[in-house]
Amino acid sequence: xxxxxxxxxxxxxxxxxxxxxxxxxxxxxxxxxxxxxxxxxxxxxxxxxxxxxxxxxxxxxxxxxxxxxxxxxxxxxxxxxxxxxxxxxxxxxxxxxxxxxxxxxxxxxxxxxxxxxxxxxxxxxxxxxxxxxxxxxxxxxxxxxxxxxxxxxxxxxxxxxxxxxxxxxxxxxxxxxxxxxxxxxxxxxxxxxxxxxxxxxxxxxxxxxxxxxxxxxxxxxxxxxxxxxxx
Numbered sequence: 001x002x003x004x005x006x007x008x009x010x011x012x013x014x015x016x017x018x019x020x021x022x023x024x025x026x027x028x029x030x031x032x033x034x035x036x037x038x039x040x041x042x043x044x045x046x047x048x049x050x051x052x053x054x055x056x057x058x059x060x061x062x063x064x065x066x067x068x069x070x071x072x073x074x075x076x077x078x079x080x081x082x083x084x085x086x087x088x089x090x091x092x093x094x095x096x097x098x099x100x101x102x103x104x105x106x107x108x109x110x111x112x113x114x115x116x117x118x119x120x121x122x123x124x125x126x127x128x129x130x131x132x133x134x135x136x137x138x139x140x141x142x143x144x145x146x147x148x149x150x151x152x153x154x155x156x157x158x159x160x161x162x163x164x165x166x167x168x169x170x171x172x173x174x175x176x177x178x179x180x181x182x183x184x185x186x187x188x189x190x191x192x193x194x195x196x197x198x199x200x201x202x203x204x205x206x207x208x209x210x211x212x213x214x215x216x217x218x219x220x221x222x223x224x225x226x227x228x229x230x231x
Contacts, residue, residue: 005199014190014200021186022207028104028172028182033165036108040115044153045145047116048123058116065113071174073110077102078178103175111168118160122153162219166212183207 010018047058065073081102082093126149134144154161176185187204191197 005196009190009194009196009200009203014194017186017190018183018203018207021181021183024100024180025172025182025184026211028100028107028175028180029169031104032107032111032168032172035104036111036168037115037161039108039112040119041150043112043116044119044123045142045150047120048145048149049141062113062117065110066117070107070110070171071177074103074106074174074178077106099175099179103172103178103180107168107171107175111164114164114168115161118157118164119150119153121160122155122157123149125156126152159219162215165219166215169212169215170208 008014043058043061047055049055078099082090085093130148130152131144134148139147172182173184175182176188179185183204187200190200194200
């Protein structure tokens with residue numbers, strides 16, 4: 001009986017619904033990771049500049065994203081930001097399938113804030129004499145940051161960054177609250193259609209676990225020092 005329930009939520013059309021939800025979830029995850037990571041690096045580099053007003057603005061940005069629940073940030077982008085647009089633009093925006101876009105913007109912004117803080121910790125843990133030596137050799141601020149400081153900071157912050165990546169991957173399920181048709185959204189739809197609550201949520205749990213374990217494995221490999229590997 002239990003086996004029949006599990007098979008019933010995997011047969012057509014529910015299997016294709018789950019597959020579509022997985023694809024949408026992975027698409028949101030990858031885009032969020034790429035753009036959020038790049039944004040986090042930019043924030044960390046700018047915050048390292050000796051410009052106090054800029055540091056304060058970035059610190060305020062980071063604290064907002066670290067202390068406001070992610071679902072509220074998603075709601076602000078989806079429900080609030082369009083209200084600030086001119087009426088004609090707002091009318092056009094409301095007619096578009098923008099749920100994915102706003103979820104991506106909200107999650108990338110938050111992910112970037114967390115990454116910048118982890119990188120900042122990595123930068124601060126370094127010996128400042130390396131930067132001074134690089135500048136003495138003729139490196140510009142950006143050159144010394146990207147070629148000397150950031151690679152070492154990334155190595156130091158890699159475990160924390162992978163933890164954030166894993167947390168934000170699981171948080172993609174919050175996108176369902178504004179209608180993004182990802183895995184959790186499809187799971188709820190299948191549950192409503194079949195009433196096989198335990199079966200469909202068990203399948204979804206296994207999917208999340210499998211992807212989470214793959215991310216953890218990838219993070220462990222990336223964090224492992226390359227030097228001395230051949231010994």
